[in-house]
Amino acid sequence: MKNLLTTIFGALLISVSITSFSQTTLKIGHVDIAQLLAAMPERDSAASVLGRETKEMQKTYDDMTDVYNKMLDDYEKNQAVLSEIVKKNKEAELLDKEKRLREFEQTASESLQKRNSDLIQPILDKILKAVDKVAGENGFTYILDVSKGSVVYTSKDSQNINPLVLKELLPEGVKK
Numbered sequence: 001m002k003n004l005l006t007t008i009f010g011a012l013l014i015s016v017s018i019t020s021f022s023q024t025t026l027k028i029g030h031v032d033i034a035q036l037l038a039a040m041p042e043r044d045s046a047a048s049v050l051g052r053e054t055k056e057m058q059k060t061y062d063d064m065t066d067v068y069n070k071m072l073d074d075y076e077k078n079q080a081v082l083s084e085i086v087k088k089n090k091e092a093e094l095l096d097k098e099k100r101l102r103e104f105e106q107t108a109s110e111s112l113q114k115r116n117s118d119l120i121q122p123i124l125d126k127i128l129k130a131v132d133k134v135a136g137e138n139g140f141t142y143i144l145d146v147s148k149g150s151v152v153y154t155s156k157d158s159q160n161i162n163p164l165v166l167k168e169l170l171p172e173g174v175k176k
Contacts, residue, residue: 026141029159034147036127036165037120046119053115057108064104068097130168134161 037043075082075090082090135143143161 027139027159028142028144028157029135029138029140029161030144030146031131031160031162031165032147033124033127033145035162036169037123039166040123040127040169042123042126043120046116046123050112050116050119054112057112061101061104061108064097064101068094068101071097127165127169130165131161134164134168138164 071090071094075094079087131143134140138161140159140161144158
């Protein structure tokens with residue numbers, strides 16, 4: 001009988017603790033990381049660096065394209081008077097220039113994407129650190145990023161913590 005009472009009391013205690021644990025309220029907030037990123041002063045300098053490097057690569061690509069186009073025009077104008085050997089040599093040169101042009105374009109694009117990622121990542125890390133700090137200080141259970149487009153519904157009970165994160169990130173008086 002004593003074992004039965006102990007078992008019932010234990011089951012009741014577990015039941016009460018599970019019920020009280022499951023009734024813990026969730027505090028959900030949301031941020032717009034893209035908006036926070038746009039507000040960061042470091043973003044402007046990163047964009048400036050990336051813009052400068054993009055112009056440099058675009059100029060190189062344009063110069064390479066000009067050389068290719070001049071070679072092609074010269075070949076097309078003189079094709080009728082060129083010997084077969086010279087014609088084949090010029091065609092091979094044109095194919096080589098075209099191949100190098102495509103390779104440069106692909107490499108430059110990949111390089112700029114990586115560079116953009118390298119420039120933005122420290123800023124994103126700073127934002128995420130501030131989000132973590134604000135969420136912890138304010139007792140949030142979840143913070144959703146609405147800029148990703150994966151949040152299909154935001155309740156009126158969900159709090160936008162962008163202002164709190166901006167306050168954490170930017171000193172007073174610095175507004176973008």
